[in-house]
Amino acid sequence: MLAAAGTSDPPGNVFLSVQRVYSPAGIFMTGNKRWDASLYDSKHSFVWKSGSEVIDLLSPQTGERILDLGCGTGHLSHQIALSGAEVTGLDLSQTMIDQARKSYPGLRFVVADGGRLPFAEVFDAVFSNAALHWMKEPEQVVTCIASALKRGGRFVAEFGGKGNVEAIHSALQSASKALGAPAQDFSATAERNRLYFPSIGEYAGLLEQHGLAVRSAVLFDRPTALEEGENGVRNWMEMFAGDFLAAIPQEKRPDLIRSVEDRLRPALFRDGTWFADYRRLRIVAIRE
Numbered sequence: 001m002l003a004a005a006g007t008s009d010p011p012g013n014v015f016l017s018v019q020r021v022y023s024p025a026g027i028f029m030t031g032n033k034r035w036d037a038s039l040y041d042s043k044h045s046f047v048w049k050s051g052s053e054v055i056d057l058l059s060p061q062t063g064e065r066i067l068d069l070g071c072g073t074g075h076l077s078h079q080i081a082l083s084g085a086e087v088t089g090l091d092l093s094q095t096m097i098d099q100a101r102k103s104y105p106g107l108r109f110v111v112a113d114g115g116r117l118p119f120a121e122v123f124d125a126v127f128s129n130a131a132l133h134w135m136k137e138p139e140q141v142v143t144c145i146a147s148a149l150k151r152g153g154r155f156v157a158e159f160g161g162k163g164n165v166e167a168i169h170s171a172l173q174s175a176s177k178a179l180g181a182p183a184q185d186f187s188a189t190a191e192r193n194r195l196y197f198p199s200i201g202e203y204a205g206l207l208e209q210h211g212l213a214v215r216s217a218v219l220f221d222r223p224t225a226l227e228e229g230e231n232g233v234r235n236w237m238e239m240f241a242g243d244f245l246a247a248i249p250q251e252k253r254p255d256l257i258r259s260v261e262d263r264l265r266p267a268l269f270r271d272g273t274w275f276a277d278y279r280r281l282r283i284v285a286i287r288e
């Protein structure tokens, strides 16, 4: 059963298009931010709402034991539980889990690191939405997923893949430079906040090395509508790129935000709505 509980608080969609296969890599974006559960639920519900399709892929069945890895505020754990499955939601952030417990008191939620799972039991399936790119030790996480699954158990996940949010990254970089922020400061922030956005080849190889046979893998562009119209990109930066804002003196931050918006507007703003340039990796594998 359960053992440990961590307490740290690090911090993360709806059209299909191009499929791509890439070679190794991982890019950046704000991995050290503390999670604000209220902000997440009030202005970023698009993250979990897009996870419904991944639940369809999981196809949870009554009585199955399912682990929701990086469950956040628990909305998808709840949706999975509606199928009659026994769900355990796990997340490293105490504030996200507190919120999940408040919203869904009947479900089991655990604070722990995805790279150090505290379970002796095995699960019929491990599910994860929009969370694996935040986990800093992917190999450790995959080892844990494999040992948490029974033989024949399934791993169904979606998260940021190679090329995710590249336009936003590049706009932040050029806007910071235009405001006189030293290039090495931006690189240092980017390095500190590096997230894991693997290619299909890289991630499928990692899963196979750990006894997980890949049944399907798709890397696809999903321009993601952000909430609150004109404020969409600034809300997104506040939630997911706080370190980059914090690296700029307070009085220059409004200029930085405006400059990022100006750079992104031609590509990412349509009919009053901002679309983040998300590229997702959706993967299904079976424990051998």
Ligand SMILES: C[S@@+](CC[C@H](N)C(=O)[O-])C[C@H]1O[C@@H](n2cnc3c(N)ncnc32)[C@H](O)[C@@H]1O
Residues within 6 Å of the ligand: 009, 010, 011, 012, 035, 047, 048, 051, 069, 070, 071, 072, 073, 074, 075, 076, 090, 091, 092, 093, 096, 112, 113, 114, 115, 128, 129, 130, 131, 132, 134, 135, 136
């Ligand atoms: C964008 S949220 C997604 C939450 C949820 N899956 C959803 O779809 O709404 C990413 C979550 O990953 C969690 N996370 C980040 N690193 C983690 C780790 N090492 N172990 C467990 N959870 C982690 C964060 O705390 C956060 O709640």
